[in-house]
Amino acid sequence: MKHDAIAWKKKREYSPEEFAIADLILAEIIAGKAIQPALRAHPLPAGRGFLAKHALVAAYYQGVAKGDLMAAPELLARIRMKPIRTLSGVATITVLTKPAPCPGECIFCPTEENMPQSYLSDEPGARRGVENNFDPYRQVASRLKGLHEVGHPTDKIELLILGGSWTAYPKDYQEWFVRRCLEAMNEENPEDNAPEGGLLGVQIRNTMAQHRNVGMVIETRPDLVNREELVFYRKLGVTKLQIGVQSLDDSILVLNKRGHTVQEMVAAIQMIRLAGFKIVAHWMPNLLGATPQSDRLDYARLWRDGSVQPDELKIYPCQLLKQAELYEYWKRGEYKPYTEDELTDLLADIKPTTPRYCRINRVIRDIPSNHVVEGNRNTSLRQDLAARMQAKGQKCQCIRCREVRSKDMDVETLEMHDLVYDTGQTVEHFISFDTATDELAGFLRLSLPKANNPLAIAELDSAAMIREVHVFGQSLEIGADIKGAAQHLGLGKKLIEQASLISLQAGFTHLAVISAIGTREYYRKRGFTEGELYMQKALA
Numbered sequence: 001m002k003h004d005a006i007a008w009k010k011k012r013e014y015s016p017e018e019f020a021i022a023d024l025i026l027a028e029i030i031a032g033k034a035i036q037p038a039l040r041a042h043p044l045p046a047g048r049g050f051l052a053k054h055a056l057v058a059a060y061y062q063g064v065a066k067g068d069l070m071a072a073p074e075l076l077a078r079i080r081m082k083p084i085r086t087l088s089g090v091a092t093i094t095v096l097t098k099p100a101p102c103p104g105e106c107i108f109c110p111t112e113e114n115m116p117q118s119y120l121s122d123e124p125g126a127r128r129g130v131e132n133n134f135d136p137y138r139q140v141a142s143r144l145k146g147l148h149e150v151g152h153p154t155d156k157i158e159l160l161i162l163g164g165s166w167t168a169y170p171k172d173y174q175e176w177f178v179r180r181c182l183e184a185m186n187e188e189n190p191e192d193n194a195p196e197g198g199l200l201g202v203q204i205r206n207t208m209a210q211h212r213n214v215g216m217v218i219e220t221r222p223d224l225v226n227r228e229e230l231v232f233y234r235k236l237g238v239t240k241l242q243i244g245v246q247s248l249d250d251s252i253l254v255l256n257k258r259g260h261t262v263q264e265m266v267a268a269i270q271m272i273r274l275a276g277f278k279i280v281a282h283w284m285p286n287l288l289g290a291t292p293q294s295d296r297l298d299y300a301r302l303w304r305d306g307s308v309q310p311d312e313l314k315i316y317p318c319q320l321l322k323q324a325e326l327y328e329y330w331k332r333g334e335y336k337p338y339t340e341d342e343l344t345d346l347l348a349d350i351k352p353t354t355p356r357y358c359r360i361n362r363v364i365r366d367i368p369s370n371h372v373v374e375g376n377r378n379t380s381l382r383q384d385l386a387a388r389m390q391a392k393g394q395k396c397q398c399i400r401c402r403e404v405r406s407k408d409m410d411v412e413t414l415e416m417h418d419l420v421y422d423t424g425q426t427v428e429h430f431i432s433f434d435t436a437t438d439e440l441a442g443f444l445r446l447s448l449p450k451a452n453n454p455l456a457i458a459e460l461d462s463a464a465m466i467r468e469v470h471v472f473g474q475s476l477e478i479g480a481d482i483k484g485a486a487q488h489l490g491l492g493k494k495l496i497e498q499a500s501l502i503s504l505q506a507g508f509t510h511l512a513v514i515s516a517i518g519t520r521e522y523y524r525k526r527g528f529t530e531g532e533l534y535m536q537k538a539l540a
């Protein structure tokens with residue numbers, strides 16, 4: 001692990017020799033040479049390949065700081081990688097909380113010393129946490145710097161907080177952690193002094209900061225969620241919850257020592273949805289006691305009316321790891337992982353049955369394959385799966401598979417659709433803009449609570465709830481403009497108008513929205529005002 005971390009860090013630090021080469025290359029580029037030939041003309045010594053573009057960017061900044069180079073934004077734009085298309089329009093920053101035990105005892109969950117429960121120190125998502133000693137400020141600041149170096153827009157940031165069960169950490173740690181992440185985005189208070197205005201002050205400053213927090217995700221266990229926790233998450237600015245569902249079969253939950261029932265889990269999910277949060281479920285095939293056939297049935301249970309019906313899904317096939325208790329079962333011959341072929345077949349069967357309102361974020365967890373004792377080691381399963389589905393003439397219609405990819409879209413050809421489904425406690429409207437070729441240009445999730453909201457949050461009385469507005473296209477720097485990018489076609493506004501109309505017709509007097517800190521300004525401009533936990537507007 002240590003070596004990996006050091007090697008990775010090295011990638012972002014440059015030796016004097018590399019800077020010298022970068023200076024030569026920069027001089028040639030300034031003189032008019034094209035980037036690639038200039039890079040290739042100056043290979044690194046000892047067959048180490050060629051200098052990366054981010055080294056050129058670093059050399060540029062160093063040159064400007066020393067006064068050796070004139071600041072030249074066009075030059076910088078040329079040497080930076082061409083902007084990476086973030087189809088979701090937002091850059092995600094993953095941060096890891098400090099090592100702490102989790103109240104859960106799930107037999108499949110890896111435990112590593114000095115790591116938060118369920119994370120391995122050499123998992124890609126966990127590495128920056130380890131390197132920065134789990135310091136939230138340093139994790140965010142270093143990631144912002146990295147994104148900037150490769151020319152990635154950083155004005156809209158989704159914060160993904162990982163590490164065991166968030167709710168199991170003390171409240172003051174949760175608050176401190178979120179505050180420090182936001183302070184790093186605000187580029188303030190590196191010394192961690194008492195902030196002006198407390199957490200609220202930091203949040204207010206972020207609404208107009210250069211790096212705005214447009215989404216905040218935490219992960220927790222369903223049995224730890226209750227009304228008080230949900231209100232607290234809202235105060236922190238959380239907009240999305242990742243919840244371990246794992247299985248919808250009580251006998252499998254018991255066998256795997258999950259510690260809660262299906263009913264408890266579904267009740268928690270319903271409450272989370274009523275409070276407006278977006279729901280990312282983790283579902284785990286190949287648990288102890290499951291078969292490919294029972295997993296097929298289990299997947300169908302996810303989507304039944306009144307069941308989990310997640311907005312996003314991470315399929316994490318159970319992986320056999322030495323660091324988990326399940327390993328002992330395997331040694332005794334009581335557990336057998338599916339082969340890669342069995343798993344691919346299973347996934348190819350179930351993926352096309354996913355409703356169009358859901359986004360499948362992952363089909364496998366990105367655990368380094370050397371940890372996997374037996375079973376599938378292929379972490380690029382997604383591509384193989386796509387090929388297998390294509391061969392069978394099947395297609396996944398989830399959000400991720402339909403996100404618009406064309407750069408120029410003619411707004412006139414977009415069609416609005418409304419997919420309505422029943423979750424038991426709410427009627428959901430998934431309102432979308434689709435292209436003529438069935439690509440998804442944008443969508444809005446509207447929740448209409450059926451009865452008086454049992455959460456008893458006064459602000460939500462008689463209110464319909466917008467849980468998400470998402471318009472795809474290139475992530476643009478604030479103020480930048482690229483013709484045709486979906487974010488600039490006013491799709492969000494049209495979706496909100498439609499949601500208002502539907503809510504009004506259904507008898508609601510108010511429309512609430514679960515806004516992230518950095519999207520409040522957007523909703524303010526569309527007539528919403530700030531309540532304590534949500535933004536609201538009266539429906540005329």
Ligand code: SF4
Nearest residue numbers: 102104106109118164
């Ligand atoms: S609840 Fe999550 S983190 Fe805790 S033991 Fe179970 S799987 Fe691991």
Ligand SMILES: [Zn+2]
Nearest residue numbers: 360396398401
């Ligand atoms: Zn899909």
